[in-house]
Amino acid sequence: MLNLSFAAQVETPEQRLEKASASLNTCSKTAAIWAKRIADGREEQKTNVFSKHYVAGAARAGKGADYGRPPPGSETEKRWQRGKAWVDEQIAGLIKVIRDIGDTDAATRGTRRVKFGALFYTYADISDSLVGIMMRAKKRKRLYYEGDMLFQGSSDNVIVSVPKDA
Numbered sequence: 001m002l003n004l005s006f007a008a009q010v011e012t013p014e015q016r017l018e019k020a021s022a023s024l025n026t027c028s029k030t031a032a033i034w035a036k037r038i039a040d041g042r043e044e045q046k047t048n049v050f051s052k053h054y055v056a057g058a059a060r061a062g063k064g065a066d067y068g069r070p071p072p073g074s075e076t077e078k079r080w081q082r083g084k085a086w087v088d089e090q091i092a093g094l095i096k097v098i099r100d101i102g103d104t105d106a107a108t109r110g111t112r113r114v115k116f117g118a119l120f121y122t123y124a125d126i127s128d129s130l131v132g133i134m135m136r137a138k139k140r141k142r143l144y145y146e147g148d149m150l151f152q153g154s155s156d157n158v159i160v161s162v163p164k165d166a
Helices: 005-009 013-046 075-101 116-123 130-139
Strands: 112-115 159-162
Touching (some): 075 112, 075 159
């Protein structure tokens, strides 16, 4: 009996070439996968504020003007509107208190101003959210003071002013 299995196992040059190209194709696919992972990692680092490759605004790029806003007509939008209205009411109340207890700045003719310490003690009976409301009012340019946040005691002499048109 003749053993033909050995002859069947010998590869032709065409079969060797086909195996080599398949192996090369697998290597190039793997290289492409890693190249994509590297590119994705670099893009992700642009949105990481702790990265040296951080780009301000990259996280919102291409997301449109409505990014970060609730869908129109939703319950979330209604809550957002109610919250915004509440903050507006609180700012209006704060400005009224500053106008009531503050003095007029002669240099600016009409700007009312008060020291934070006096405002803090007067406003303590009205609300416990004075500093937060002040920060929102400053952001909306309805009142002015030095610094980002004021603290009871250490910031008592900081002047808080309300422009005439606020």
